[in-house]
Amino acid sequence: MKTWIIWLFTLVALSPAVAQDDPQEVVPQDPKAREKVEAAKIGLISTRLGLSPEQAEKFWPVYKEFSDQRAVLRRELRQATESLKGNPDPTRQQEIINQGLSIKQRELDLEKNYSDRFLRIITAQQLLNLRGAERDFHRMILNQLQQRRVMQERKETLRERNQHLRQRGNK
Secondary structure (H helix, E strand, O other), X not given: OHHHHHHHHHHHHHHXXXXXXXXXXXXXXXXXXXXXXXXXXXXXXXXXXXXXXXXXXXXXXXXXXXXXXXXXXXXXXXXXXXXXXXXXXXXXXXXXXXXXXXXXXXXXXXXXXXXHHHHOOOOHHHHHHHHHHHHHHHHHHHHHHHXXXXXXXXXXXXXXXXXXXXXXXXX
């Protein structure tokens, strides 16, 4: 419980340094923000998996490689999907659908390959916990971003209201 509180506090502290343009991608506003988010992710995953020092030494380089390759595939899929927007040509739409399925298959193949590699380093239970930890981390980041957006909207509403009241008072 104490660990969760520490991570939640870390995420709250980091949330002002992070903005979101795409719900699937977290984009830092300053160069150090990405490092801080990655450090929080590493801490959460290490804690949730209960990695031994020997496992961690072998696990993190493989995980980084996997994450980088998965990110490339997800970017490709996002670009393919975005190129479909506003395109009424049914032939082009079918091409994009086929391309998207191909990319998803490549992502599945990547996950199968890396699952085998991970299982040489960590246990099957730890691998199952990894999927959950990644999901939980992603949700926590999105929740923090959503809370930040709501707070920004509230501040903006208050500013507008105060400005309106000042204008009424000056008349």
